[in-house]
Amino acid sequence: xxxxxxxxxxxxxxxxxxxxxxxxxxxxxxxxxxxxxxxxxxxxxxxxxxxxxxxxxxxxxxxxxxxxxxxxxxxxxxxxxxxxxxxxxxxxxxxxxxxxxxxxxxxxxxxxxxxxxxxxxxxxxxxxxxxxxxxxxxxxxxxxxxxxxxxxxxxxxxxxxxxxxxxxxxxxxxxxxxxxxxxxxxxxxxxxxxxxxxxxxxxxxxxxxxxxxxxxxxxxxxxxx
Numbered sequence: 001x002x003x004x005x006x007x008x009x010x011x012x013x014x015x016x017x018x019x020x021x022x023x024x025x026x027x028x029x030x031x032x033x034x035x036x037x038x039x040x041x042x043x044x045x046x047x048x049x050x051x052x053x054x055x056x057x058x059x060x061x062x063x064x065x066x067x068x069x070x071x072x073x074x075x076x077x078x079x080x081x082x083x084x085x086x087x088x089x090x091x092x093x094x095x096x097x098x099x100x101x102x103x104x105x106x107x108x109x110x111x112x113x114x115x116x117x118x119x120x121x122x123x124x125x126x127x128x129x130x131x132x133x134x135x136x137x138x139x140x141x142x143x144x145x146x147x148x149x150x151x152x153x154x155x156x157x158x159x160x161x162x163x164x165x166x167x168x169x170x171x172x173x174x175x176x177x178x179x180x181x182x183x184x185x186x187x188x189x190x191x192x193x194x195x196x197x198x199x200x201x202x203x204x205x206x207x208x209x210x211x212x213x214x215x216x217x218x219x220x221x222x223x224x225x
Contacts, residue, residue: 005196033059050084070102162189183219
């Protein structure tokens with residue numbers, strides 16, 4: 001239900017920070033996994049970060065938002081898998097032929113969950129991505145990945161993605177620092193809400209994470225009546 005984005009702040013040891021956050025949050029009821037972004041992977045190295053999660057059964061998502069030809073994305077995927085990641089995010093706008101078709105095929109062979117970005121949570125996504133959302137959804141439909149990213153900040157868009165892709169897991173970012181409230185995306189069709197700074201920059205991340213899960217469940221109990 002909750003995926004925690006582990007993006008280290010400036011002026012900390014990123015490996016130590018991620019390790020501490022992971023150990024603090026890994027057994028919070030309702031936390032389904034963790035997402036690691038490009039800055040941390042560049043600074044720490046995929047192998048070092050993968051070692052942090054080596055005995056963890058939940059989602060360990062490499063959020064590189066891959067956007068390249070198929071062969072390059074496959075090479076990147078294989079290195080991430082060897083490092084210990086079990087899910088990867090890629091952009092849908094690169095298309096299917098000689099791109100996402102190859103990445104998807106290799107993900108299935110390796111047992112990795114592929115997550116494609118339909119559109120993003122920041123305002124700039126409205127300028128281009130939302131305007132071609134039908135085409136991006138069609139790419140996602142053709143690839144049939146495990147998951148898709150759709151924003152918690154624009155619930156009408158999220159509902160549209162759910163309607164068009166009824167069987168794909170939806171991961172929704174934008175809760176907390178970007179303004180969306182916990183539980184709202186779940187009530188509109190998301191399977192997971194991604195929360196980062198609202199948890200990791202708080203004085204008590206474990207308490208805040210548990211509080212967010214409680215809010216999610218309370219809203220779900222009301223909206224699904």
